[in-house]
Amino acid sequence: MRICVIGSSKKFFSGISAYTIVMANAFAEQGHQVSVVLLRNLVPLFLYPGRERVGKGEYIMDFRPDVTVYNGMDWNAPASWFKARRFLARQNPEVIIMHWWTSSVVHMQLVLAACRRLNGLRSKLILEMHEVVDTLEEKILPIRVYSRVGGRALLRGCDGYTAHSEEARQAMIRTYQLAEDKIDVIPHGPYEIYGTPDRGLARKEMDLDGFTVLCFGLIRQYKGVSLLVRAFNTIPPGYAANMHLVIAGEDWGDDTELRPELERSPYRDRIIFRPEFIPDERVPKLFAASDVVALPYLRTCGSGVIHIAVAQGKPVITADLDTMSECLQDYGGARFFPAGNVDALRDRLLEAYHNWVVNGVQTYQFTGMSWEAIVKKYEDIIEEMDQRQLG
Structure with missing residues (x-):
């Protein structure tokens, strides 16, 4: 046609x-x-x-x-x-x-x-x-x-x-x-165009150590990025000392709670905040360097970032919104929490951390269309x- x-x-x-x-x-x-x-x-x-x-x-x-x-x-x-x-x-x-x-x-x-x-x-x-x-x-x-x-x-x-x-x-x-x-x-x-860079080189370039949580994409209020920071702030110090939170994406400024949450974080030195447009060549490095992708959306009709993550085989933590549950229903690496619930999100992060400690870096098979x-x-x-x- x-x-x-x-x-x-x-x-x-x-x-x-x-x-x-x-x-x-x-x-x-x-x-x-x-x-x-x-x-x-x-x-x-x-x-x-x-x-x-x-x-x-x-x-x-x-x-x-x-x-x-x-x-x-x-x-x-x-x-x-x-x-x-x-x-x-x-x-x-x-x-x-x-x-x-x-x-x-x-x-x-x-x-x-x-x-x-x-x-x-x-x-x-x-x-x-x-x-x-x-x-x-x-x-x-x-x-x-x-x-x-x-x-x-x-x-x-x-x-x-x-x-x-x-x-x-x-x-x-x-x-x-x-x-x-x-x-x-x-x-x-799916976004299968990025390939998979060397994890070690990507982590060295970003000066990362320990367990790394990635939140990637345009920063908007409905994407719940400030919620993720609040959850990260409540992680026990012994765990947080071996974790990094990477937030990377263009900030449109309507999540007014995000920067105050970052400023008051007891783990500010463990948070890498890059509120900027991420060039294509850097996108696969961010995913290669991460151990889990966290997307705590408060609402969504769909997410391109999810489809980069699953194409890379990354574990994903996201809200139990119908759209997210539907698109990840057969993906073994998906873990859900009640949308907007800070404590439940923290618990999912800790579960992912413990899984990493026991089993090392996890990858999963893409099962979508x-x-x-x-x-x-x-x-x-x-x-x-x-x-x-x-x-």
Whole structure:
């Protein structure tokens, strides 16, 4: 099939950027003719929390040579929208898979959705929902209204939708009143692109000793990073002296409790805090150096970090949210605790520590859905759409 994927560019590099690249490459590897439209400049730069690193190009992943890329559309440049329309007309995709993660780009996505009719295309439009409603956008009234109005307008123009979990699917139904039979669940695909660096060299480079807990990814309030620090602070001193907590990721500043928790920590010298964008080449080193990955989310519709961790075979400690339980249900290295419970999280950390003391470094087999299976699932969904149209 001719498939077009629409997602975020590498200029504002994020998990969606990585996912767009990996998905496009996966479809191409299975023999499809793939094109990509990238949303390049997403918002006015002064509004973006990570503006210092925008456009620096600190990534190693890229599209396959046989993937045709338009890079890209800018939030304030209608000329770039017109060029995207011409690109779509030339590619004439049978299916468009558009990623939704923020309402800030909905005006560009509405233009692309309208291009199907303006160009006379018969493309099916599938919206893959990475986030139902962004928590930060929900807190600001004008953005919340814009998000709901723009989001519903976009969703009305789609032929189908995908979610990464049943929990996210139900949230989509409640929030947008979508028909249940038009939403399919397709798990988040694994990130197997990083490889596995030498553990010893990675730990030496980071000056690590003892048991190492990694919390990786964008720092947001809903990800519970301050909760993890509180749990680490309550570990008995004899254990903490042989442990490190590494927190690495871009800090968007809405977790206002995090820095006070760090400042009052009795184990501040055992906490490595790197509130910065982590270049692609450093990501696998962080995971190789760690003994367990802790992701104490308070809510989530899915996590790309989880899929880096399981692809690396790392033990994972995370909250017992439905989405996390669903995506890790067959993964032997997953340990859960009640969301928001500091004492339970501390106990899980201590259990992981004792397991490390007794058994050494643990690795587990990835059991989730492969990208080949994800592509097949999309093929089945598209075939069902064809049959409904014929019927």
